[in-house]
Amino acid sequence: MTTDNVLIKVDNLCKSFGDTEVLKGINAEIDKGDVMVVIGASGSGKSTFLRCLNLLEEPTSGSIYFEGVDITDFSIDINIHRQKMGMVFQQFNLFPHMTVLRNLTLGPMKLLKQTKEEAEANAMRLLDRVGLADRANAYPSQLSGGQKQRIAIVRALAMNPDVMLFDEPTSALDPEMVGEVLEVMKQLARDGMTMVVVTHEMGFAREVGTDIVFVDEGVIVEQGPPSEFFENPKSPRLREFLSKVL
Amino acid sequence: MDFFESIAQSFTKTFITDDRWLQLLSGLGVTVLITLVAAAIGIVLGFLIAMVRSTYDMQLQGRKCMKPSDYVLKVLNFICNFYITVIRGTPVVIQLMIMYFIVFASSREGIVAAFLSFGMNSAAYVAEIVRSGIMSIDKGQFEASRSIGFNYRDTMLYIIIPQAFKNILPALGNEFIVLVKETSVAGYVALQDLTYVGNMIRSRTYEAFFPLITVALIYLIIVLILSFLLKKLERRLRNSDH
Numbered sequence: 364m365t366t367d368n369v370l371i372k373v374d375n376l377c378k379s380f381g382d383t384e385v386l387k388g389i390n391a392e393i394d395k396g397d398v399m400v401v402i403g404a405s406g407s408g409k410s411t412f413l414r415c416l417n418l419l420e421e422p423t424s425g426s427i428y429f430e431g432v433d434i435t436d437f438s439i440d441i442n443i444h445r446q447k448m449g450m451v452f453q454q455f456n457l458f459p460h461m462t463v464l465r466n467l468t469l470g471p472m473k474l475l476k477q478t479k480e481e482a483e484a485n486a487m488r489l490l491d492r493v494g495l496a497d498r499a500n501a502y503p504s505q506l507s508g509g510q511k512q513r514i515a516i517v518r519a520l521a522m523n524p525d526v527m528l529f530d531e532p533t534s535a536l537d538p539e540m541v542g543e544v545l546e547v548m549k550q551l552a553r554d555g556m557t558m559v560v561v562t563h564e565m566g567f568a569r570e571v572g573t574d575i576v577f578v579d580e581g582v583i584v585e586q587g588p589p590s591e592f593f594e595n596p597k598s599p600r601l602r603e604f605l606s607k608v609l
Numbered sequence: 610m611d612f613f614e615s616i617a618q619s620f621t622k623t624f625i626t627d628d629r630w631l632q633l634l635s636g637l638g639v640t641v642l643i644t645l646v647a648a649a650i651g652i653v654l655g656f657l658i659a660m661v662r663s664t665y666d667m668q669l670q671g672r673k674c675m676k677p678s679d680y681v682l683k684v685l686n687f688i689c690n691f692y693i694t695v696i697r698g699t700p701v702v703i704q705l706m707i708m709y710f711i712v713f714a715s716s717r718e719g720i721v722a723a724f725l726s727f728g729m730n731s732a733a734y735v736a737e738i739v740r741s742g743i744m745s746i747d748k749g750q751f752e753a754s755r756s757i758g759f760n761y762r763d764t765m766l767y768i769i770i771p772q773a774f775k776n777i778l779p780a781l782g783n784e785f786i787v788l789v790k791e792t793s794v795a796g797y798v799a800l801q802d803l804t805y806v807g808n809m810i811r812s813r814t815y816e817a818f819f820p821l822i823t824v825a826l827i828y829l830i831i832v833l834i835l836s837f838l839l840k841k842l843e844r845r846l847r848n849s850d851h
Contacts, residue, residue, distance in 0.1 A: 419752055437676070446758030456753035460771050469767060470757040515753075522757060 368394045369428075370526055370557050371416060376425035378411055385411045387581035388425070393526070393574075398558045400572035400589075402565070404604060409561045409578045413530050416559060417448045430525065446474055449519025453531040455511040457503040463490070463514055464499040467521045475522065482521070489517040493547050509540030513547050520551075527551065529560040565608055569593055577601045623819035629810050636806030637827060643723045643792045643802065648785055650728025655735025658689045662736065663743040664761070667751070689736070696733035702794040704730055709798035719798040727792055734784050742777035743769055775846045782839035786832050793828075803827060 371393040378386040385408045393399050403409040414420040416427060418434060418441050426433050434444050458466050467486035471477040477485070490496040493513040503511055512532055519527060529548065533541045545567050552558060552571045562568065568575055568589060575592040577585045577600075585592065585601045593609075596602045624630045665686035674680050696704070709722040746769050754764040796805035807824035811817050 417756055419756060442755075442758050442760045445756055448756070450753075450756035452749055452753060454747075454749050456747075456749035458750065458753070458768055458772075460775070470759070473763065473767070474758050519757070528756075 370395050370397075370430060371559075372428040373416070374426040374428070376412070376415060376427065377423045378408075378415060378420060379423045385581055386415070386422075389578075389581075389583055391576065391583065391586075393557065393559060395525075395557055396555050397573050398552045398560065398571050399574045399576060400568040401559065401561045401576045401578060402563070402568060402604075402608075403578035407578045408581045410530055412578060413528055413559060413561045416528055417445050417450055419450075446470075446522050447525045449516075449522060449524035449527040451512070451515050451519055451527065451529045451532045453535050455503075455508070455515045455535070457511055457515055457518070459503050462500050462502055463495070463506075466503070466514065467518050470518070470522050486517075486521055489520055490514075492550075493517055507540060508536045509543045512536065512540075512544045516544070516547055516551070526557040526559065529558065529562065531561050531563070533562065533564060563608065565593075565605075577604065579604070619814075619816045619819055622814040623810055623816050623823070626814075632801075632806050632810070633803070633823065633827075636801055636803040639720075639795070639800060640789070640792055640803040641831075643720070643727060643795060643800070644785075644789050646724045647727035647731055647792070648788060650724065651731030651735045651784075651788070654729065654732035656739055658692065658732060658736035659739035659743065660765070661685045661689045662740045666740075666744065668761075693733045693736060696730055701726065701730045701791055702797055705794060705798055717799075719795075719800045722798055723792070723795050723800055727788065730791070731784065731788050734787075735781065738777050738780045738784060739773070741780075742773035745776055746772050775843075778839065778843050778846065782835070786835055789831055789835065790828060 369392050371391075373389055373391040376386055376389040377384070389412055391399075401409045401412060411420055415422050416429075418427075422435055426435050428434070429444055429448070432439060432444065434441060457463075458469070461469065464483060464486055467489065468477075468479070468482035471482040471485065472479060475482075487496055487499065490499055493516065495510060495513060495517075498506060498510065498514075503514070506514065516527075516532075532548070533544050536544065541564070545564060548558070548560070548567070549571050560567070560572075570589075572589050575587060575589050576583055577592075577598075579600050585596065585598050593605070596605055622629075624633075661682070665682055669679060669682055669686075674683060705723065705726040708726040709717065709719060712725075713719075713722045743765075750768055750772065751764060754768040755761075759767065792802060793804035795802040796808070801809075803824055807820045810820040814820070
């Protein structure tokens with residue numbers, strides 16, 4: 364069904380909200396180690412596409428294969444597969460009633476059955492990696508936006524995912540905090556993490572992306588490696604979009 | 610001097626003669642007992658109803674049923690809705706009398722009828738309070754938890770309910786303050802609660818002032834204690850995060 368290297372395969376994915384067709388047949392393959400960057404105007408369906416990948420939105424039709432398993436099949440336990448797909452949101456969505464450390468250890472302890480010591484040691488190692496080890500006992504409301512998003516990234520990483528999904532991770536940040544979050548994401552890409560990133564950060568796409576996807580009106584209009592994609596856009600719609608954002 | 614003497618006499622008749630202060634005390638006991646048991650029933654049943662209603666709201670509203678469990682949820686939601694409508698739409702004293710004179714017609718267990726009807730009445734209000742608390746939590750919290758891999762139940766347990774509980778505590782406290790005072794109609798089913806005893810002393814002694822004012826003060830003190838405890842709990846929960 365899939366070759367060894369394909370991590371996610373999206374097959375004719377459609378999604379409607381009521382009468383509004385948001386996705387009209389998306390086909391895509393994400394290989395292990397790929398950094399797929401999804402760009403497009405707001406309302407183009409790029410976020411919906413990303414949210415379908417871990418079934419936060421239930422596709423209306425089509426299939427999504429993750430590690431060879433069709434996760435749109437009702438009979439599978441989606442919770443098992445979601446553990447392997449980390450997700451980072453625009454609004455961070457840290458748990459405000461828990462300390463940073465608890466945010467990181469809850470999933471590993473309850474779902475991966477790690478002991479408290481194991482989970483906390485792992486969490487501290489991750490926090491250290493993003494330079495926030497000293498905030499382990501703080502509550503989310505005591506952190507800046509950039510700090511919250513870095514915590515959200517390592518919270519997802521604490522589950523040891525095979526892929527990381529980013530839904531406009533820097534869009535809600537003050538401009539001076541965008542850099543610190545992108546830096547963490549770049550580091551992650553360098554370490555070989557498979558990533559799907561919905562973003563407006565063209566610099567990031569060009570530098571880190573291995574596969575750039577332009578979504579417009581619910582379909583993939585153009586797709587390619589960053590060099591070709593940005594230097595030599597073929598479709599007029601992409602040219603128009605790039606002329607506005609670059 | 611005459612005036613003070615008559616006050617002393619009223620006081621004696623109300624509290625001392627026939628050990629009436631003991632009757633008031635036992636009335637207070639009945640009131641507290643009914644309130645506590647009814648509150649426990651109200652919390653448990655109310656939470657269950659709220660779970661059904663909010664699960665339906667979040668997972669099925671505006672969608673078609675696809676799994677067998679969806680149909681079960683739909684039926685449960687309908688029953689809960691019906692329950693809340695009926696309970697909130699009728700006076701508690703009528704519910705109490707239906708329970709006593711119809712449901713418990715053969716045994717005439719007044720205290721059990723009171724436990725059940727005040728408990729079931731409170732549950733309807735608690736259910737709506739809890740549901741509003743759950744629905745007030747940002748959808749992102751739910752999505753973040755699900756995307757980590759938690760199932761619906763664990764998401765509720767670890768993420769949604771702890772946050773919702775803090776938000777609804779004032780409303781929940783208010784509901785129990787109302788409940789304490791609502792039990793004052795327990796006399797309708799031959800229970801000798803605080804209100805009933807006060808009124809009985811009034812009719813025996815022809816003294817209205819002391820019995821009624823005393824009963825009012827006792828209710829006030831119960832409510833004050835309850836408010837104090839709630840405020841303390843609220844402050845504790847607020848301090849646990851920021």
